[in-house]
Amino acid sequence: MQKVLIVHAHPEPTSVTSQLAEIASETLKAQGHEVMRSDLYGMGWKAVFDGRDFPVRANQERLSFIDESGHAFAKGLQTPDVEEEQRKILAADAVILVFPLWWFSMPAIMKGWIDRVWAFGLAYGFEGAGNTYRYGEGGFAGKRAMLGVSVGGPAQDYSARGINGPLDQLLFPITHGTLFFPGMQVLPTFAVYGAGSIDAEGMAAAEAAWRSRVERLFDDAPLAFRPQNGGDYPDRHVLADHVAPHLSGLVAHIDHEPAEKKKAAEAAFPVQREEELSP
Incomplete structure (x- = not known):
């Protein structure tokens, strides 16, 4: 049995994004895995990374996010919501991020989750060694990660010569930067195209393909x-x-x-x- 954290960001329970998160949870539980969930909209997650994240400041004169993040993480002075999400991710063997593609990236609430949870000393600046441990090594080494993305436009817009650019390249800052940087092994992205107008037949096909990908979460080769x-x-x-x-x-x-x-x-x-x- 493995532990998997599913983080999803969509305010509508009937959305394709919400359905993908639920399907992933059902599939993993059916395999005997333990599933942890972070429904960011349901949690009312604070998306803005600001001075309120550091109730006990190391420097009251000037706000340095790196210095204050490192101080709060090292001294156990982080806010309870951030500590709880870090507890989940540290316990997880794999993390699945499920979100709609909004303006070619993840929604602000999920970006805010990353900004606040990826603390200095954990996701970067690991072991006080600066950039020594990054891109394949770091605080999240040994964990797997995968994106499940609902895309409003058609697949051809995101093809190799499509007008929007290849989806894998658009998501490179997330797969390579956010996830591989702190050491995770990242699986190929799963995408549902035309999510805004998908019919029952299309959703059934997407569900079957997604279940298959989730079932192979610990078997498929990473990027x-x-x-x-x-x-x-x-x-x-x-x-x-x-x-x-x-x-x-x-x-x-x-x-x-x-x-x-x-x-x-x-x-x-x-x-x-x-x-x-x-x-």
Whole structure:
């Protein structure tokens, strides 16, 4: 049995987002896992990260979020709501973030959850070592993470040459930054497109696909983000010249070689899928 935290952000209980969160919970419980929930709208989560997060300040003269976050985390002076969410995430073996794509990112209330819960000393500045432990290492190392996203527009708008840009690249600041930065292993994103006008048949198909993805939460391979301390970044800042020299931008920070090797192996030794063996 594993422990999974589901964090979801939508105020409407009948929304696609809310349905995805409920389906994930049902599926995991059916597998015997323990599920923790954080319904951010239902909780009335305080989204704004400000001075009220530090009732006992280290410096009354100037508000430094890094200094005050580190002080509050180290001294046990965080607000109770933040401490409770940190307790959940530290206990979890995996975290699923379920949200609608609003203006190409997560809703403000979920961004505020990240801002307040990802404390200095935990999600960054781990063990007082600055940036030594990040991108594959850190306070959340060993945990898995996955996004379940409801998207209003059609899939073609988010395709490789779609007008909105590829969804994986739009969500890179979340998958690579928010989740991989503090050490989580991030699975490919699951998306429901056309969520604003989806019919019963489309929702049934989305539900079946989502259940399958959730069932494989602890089995599927994570995205091959390059770890900071794996040798690809000699100075911990910039990729070495010999690493993916033909690539730049976001895609350069994903190791495509394992996928290419797998594709070559499958071509050489094709495997029949279960459905292909059915009569």
